[in-house]
Amino acid sequence: MGIDASIRNQFPILDQQVNDRKLVYLDSAASSQKPLVVIEAIDNYYKTVHSNVHRGVHTLGTRATDAYEGARENVRRFIKAQHHEEIIFTRGTTTAINIVASSYGMEHVQEGDEIVVTYLEHHANLIPWQQVAKKKKAKLKYVDLTADGRVTIEAVKAQISDRTKVVAMAHVSNVLGTINPIKEVAQLAHAVGAAMVVDAAQSAPHQKIDVVDLDCDFLAFSAHKMCGPTGIGVLYGKKALLNAMEPVEFGGEMIDYVGLEESTFKPSPYRFEAGTPIIAGAVGLSAAIDFLEEIGLENIEAHERELARYAMAQMREIDGLTIYGPEERVGLVTxxxxxxxxxxxxxxxxxxxxxxxxxxxxxxxxxxxxxASSTARASFYLYNTQEEVDALVTGLRQTKEYFSHGF
Known part of the structure; x- marks a missing residue:
């Protein structure tokens, strides 16, 4: 399948039984499992490095700061951003998008303006924009989908106008696996002066991202879906935009000067990282990036797509089973x-x-x-195998038999 099967051995959680059966974990789109190198990186940080960052001049403080800022540089390189100031550490994709909506959105969207989204959006890239539209008396517009759940440029053009201020779109749908034409949509958004906001939670773990080539204004993703720890994510934003935005949290580290009545704030990224940051999380994310790049994002993507194609071919042989979404997709089947x-x-x-x-x-x-009121979703990652797809299909056949006739 293009990925060495020994990679699976680096994920200790997979070596267990669930309900007296060998665990087959097909839920990586919700949260991926963690390799030993990530677990050990976080463990080593707490054992040998931990201190608060930026403020101290002692040895541990310097080590922790170097590790934290080194992780920022690694993220910058990973998504090919131009400046380290464009990388903000957040609690995850949801927090990152909320920062954009609460700061950029509230400042730039006015009454009568438009925010364009799609029916594919995760709630994290929809509800924040609903709130902006509600508070600013703006209009939320939805891009129509094709019958198989794809976004076309023609459908985007039909919704964008000179009143559009924000276009918010998932890079990849967490339900259908649809891959959206972000670069082309960004061009349409910029043609009317709108900002392009990208939810990359389902793309960053699986494929190479170049934010300069995409020309998105903001992009968000989470560590826990890409072999990293929970509780940390990334907001990328173009440097000029971030430095013009108001902070959304206030306190230590993000300030420049504090007077009795007024305060001034540091430039990005620190103006958006109030308080003690997620230092260990950043270390774990950096280790995850190194791990994924050593395997090769192109190899991971090819492996997952092959599993998805194999799964769909097998599942279509089960009478009464409906698969949602386009034929061309990432490694998940809903x-x-x-x-x-x-x-x-x-x-x-x-x-x-x-x-x-x-x-x-x-x-x-x-x-x-x-x-549909609900669906089931099997999502694949670099540690999954064809044999596990077979186990899924066998399980589905047994499930059908159970609900048809009982055991």
């Missing part, structure tokens, strides 16, 4: 098994050691567009 509720499907699969996600996937508008 489906329903006849009229069996997705939660019941996931429960029976779990009895067989197979972990999949079930529900609305934080994408209720998309569920309504699909005409």
């Amino acid at each position: 489906f329903n098994l006849g009229d069996v509720h997705a939660h019941d499907v996931a429960t029976v699969l779990d009895m067989q050691g197979v972990a999949v996600r079930a529900g609305h996937h934080c994408a209720q508008p998309l569920m309504r567009w699909l005409g």
Whole structure:
């Protein structure tokens, strides 16, 4: 499949049984598992390095600052940003998008303006813009999808106008695996003076990203979906835009001068990193980036797509099973098994050691567009194998048999 099977051995959590079956973890789109190098990097940080950053001049403080700022530089290089000031550490994708909406959005969107989104958006890239539209009396506009759930340039053009101030779009759909034409959409947004905001939570773990080539104004992603720790993510923003934005949190580290009545703030990134930052998380994210790059993002992407193609071919042989989304997709398959509720499907699969996600996937508008209250989703990553896809398909057949006739 293009990836050495020994890579799986670097993920200790996968070496266990669930319900007396070998664990088959197919929920990496929700959160990926962690390799030993990431676990050990965080462990080593706490054992030998930990101190607060930036403020101290003692040895541990210097080490911690070097590790934290070194992680920022590693992220900058990973997404090919031009300046380290363009990399802000956040709690995750959700926080990153909320920063953009609360600061840039509230400043630039006025009454009667428009914010363009799609039906594909995760709630994290929808609700913040709903709030901006509500408070500023602006209009939220949705890009229509093709029958198989794709975004076309023609559909985007139909929604963008000279009143558009923000276009917010997922790079990859967490439900359908759809890959959106971000670079072309950014050109359309910029032609009318709008900002392009990209939710890269489902793309950064799986494919190379070049923010300069995409020409997006803001881009957000989370560490925990890309072999890194929970609780840390990244907001990329163009330097000039970030330095013109107001902070959304206030306190230590982000200030320049504090008087009794007024204060001034540091430039980006520090103006958006109030308080003690997520130092260990940054160290873990940096180690995850090194791990992924050593394997090769292009190899990871090819491996996952091959698994998805294989899975869809096998699943289509199951009568009554519906697969949602386009043929060309990343490594996930969202489906329903006849009229069996997705939660019941996931429960029976779990009895067989197979972990999949079930529900609305934080994408209720998309569920309504699909005409489904919920779906099940199997998502693949670099540690998954063809044999695990076979286990999923076998489990689905047994699930169908169970709800048709009982065990």
